[in-house]
Amino acid sequence: MNFYFAKPYHSWERGANKNTNGLIRQYFPKGSSFENISNEDVARIQDILNNRPRKKLNFFTPNEFLSLDLSNQKVAFVT
Numbered sequence: 001m002n003f004y005f006a007k008p009y010h011s012w013e014r015g016a017n018k019n020t021n022g023l024i025r026q027y028f029p030k031g032s033s034f035e036n037i038s039n040e041d042v043a044r045i046q047d048i049l050n051n052r053p054r055k056k057l058n059f060f061t062p063n064e065f066l067s068l069d070l071s072n073q074k075v076a077f078v079t
Contacts, residue, residue, distance in 0.1 A: 020049075023049055023052075024045065024049070027045045027048075028045075049062075050062045050063050051063055
């Protein structure tokens with residue numbers, strides 16, 4: 001399996017990461033103190049985001065997408 005790493009200061013190479021950070025920032029604004037955020041708060045936001053439909057996943061939620069049987073599906077890349 002090949003691994004690719006984004007170059008420093010090349011945020012356009014990390015689209016999914018930047019998008020996810022933006023979604024998380026809706027709940028924990030920049031500058032928030034994580035001393036006041038409980039594990040339960042993090043788990044609640046994780047659950048909300050993992051049950052949010054995504055266009056990239058054909059409007060399935062990440063949880064729904066992971067439960068699909070994709071064994072007979074073709075993929076865009078093969079190693």
